[in-house]
Amino acid sequence: SQQGEEDPQALSIQEGENATMNCSYKTSINNLQWYRQNSGRGLVHLILIRSNEREKHSGRLRVTLDTSKKSSSLLITASRAADTASYFCATSSNSGYALNFGKGTSLLVTP
Amino acid sequence: DTAVSQTPKYLVTQMGNDKSIKCEQNLGHDTMYWYKQDSKKFLKIMFSYNNKELIINETVPNRFSPKSPDKAHLNLHINSLELGDSAVYFCASSQLAGASYEQYFGPGTRLTVT
Numbered sequence: 116s117q118q119g120e121e122d123p124q125a126l127s128i129q130e131g132e133n134a135t136m137n138c139s140y141k142t143s144i145n146n147l148q149w150y151r152q153n154s155g156r157g158l159v160h161l162i163l164i165r166s167n168e169r170e171k172h173s174g175r176l177r178v179t180l181d182t183s184k185k186s187s188s189l190l191i192t193a194s195r196a197a198d199t200a201s202y203f204c205a206t207s208s209n210s211g212y213a214l215n216f217g218k219g220t221s222l223l224v225t226p
Numbered sequence: 227d228t229a230v231s232q233t234p235k236y237l238v239t240q241m242g243n244d245k246s247i248k249c250e251q252n253l254g255h256d257t258m259y260w261y262k263q264d265s266k267k268f269l270k271i272m273f274s275y276n277n278k279e280l281i282i283n284e285t286v287p288n289r290f291s292p293k294s295p296d297k298a299h300l301n302l303h304i305n306s307l308e309l310g311d312s313a314v315y316f317c318a319s320s321q322l323a324g325a326s327y328e329q330y331f332g333p334g335t336r337l338t339v340t
Contacts, residue, residue, distance in 0.1 A: 163328060
């Protein structure tokens with residue numbers, strides 16, 4: 116299935132540092148989405164990048180997409196303790212109607 | 227104002243019982259989804275409805291039956307619960323059907339089957 120895989124599985128950094136998470140997928144896509152999940156909560160949409168875009172910014176978030184390598188990265192700059200969460204990339208399911216999520220990167224930001 | 231709400235938040239029940247989870251969205255979206263998240267945080271699509279019509283029915287045991295009385299509600303009924311059904315179930319909605327649309331998730335229902 117068209118399931119993204121995030122790397123690393125877990126990441127621990129200190130406040131103020133940058134955090135980079137990667138996502139790889141297997142087949143061609145029209146777009147890729149990133150979501151955040153705080154502990155015990157539902158997922159929250161962060162950013163959508165289309166296949167014809169190479170980079171997109173939203174506040175402290177920067178997402179890149181390399182369709183030739185079938186990979187995307189999420190960079191969080193100047194991280195804060197509140198950024199502690201799991202981050203998931205999502206691509207289209209085979210039906211095109213739903214999203215397939217990866218297993219996520221668990222980010223811990225310590226003060 | 228809660229965009230996507232689910233009830234109950236926690237559900238503890240015994241094997242063999244039948245239970246329901248309810249979901250409501252006040253965003254005016256056409257499409258709603260049910261996802262299952264296992265203990266390793268893997269999130270898998272189960273069902274999707276677009277304007278009350280079923281459009282996705284993944285490989286899910288037929289003990290699971292979704293029902294959409296109107297496009298703002300999508301409920302999930304589970305018969306003969308099994309230990310393996312223990313998970314967090316998320317409802318989500320999007321403006322229209324398709325992976326190009328941002329999905330809004332509910333807070334989840336943690337189901338524990340004993």
